[in-house]
Amino acid sequence: MGKLILGESDKQLLKQLVEVEKLLIVPEAHKLDLSRGAIVVPCADGDQMDDLFDDIRSLAIESGKKPRPHFLTEHGGAMVLSPEWHDPDRPGRARRLTEDLVDAAKMKDIYTVLLFCHAPCGKATACKVDIEASIRHLMLAKRVVKQLDPQFQVRCFVHIDWHDEFTGNGHFKETYFISAETWDKRNLRRTQPGI
């Protein structure tokens, strides 16, 4: 498959979510409790990890904390934890990842959990999951993690590689925060116009 380029339909929806609906926003460090570090659950994608790591590191430094990211990587990232996630080639991943999350929290005394999906994602593409469905899986994953331990503070993020061959911007990349509450409200408005 090699390096992936963001597909046109996903790009249009992401632009809508960032520029118009403003549901995907650049994260504010002071709103995250990174005092003891963070368990970070991203996709293992090596084309994106360097940028993602820089963003996590910058958030910690901005909030005045020493960066202490504890990475639990899976192909597909936190989407794997969604009860609706289905990858026939790699069963049993959710159970292993939840066990690792609980283990990591106890072992390192870290209860801030940063869940990620991203685009373009090879695993999402292989499983025919577009960015809208990816975010839905991310939100379902958040519920799962919160149920594992009431101490967990869970925040959701979408990492985007905005490749734009026409403007010459190259691979501009960004990490965006997305609130479960605003995402739910958006979907409620879409299914029940008038609310």
Ligand SMILES: [Zn+2]
């Ligand atoms: Zn991926």
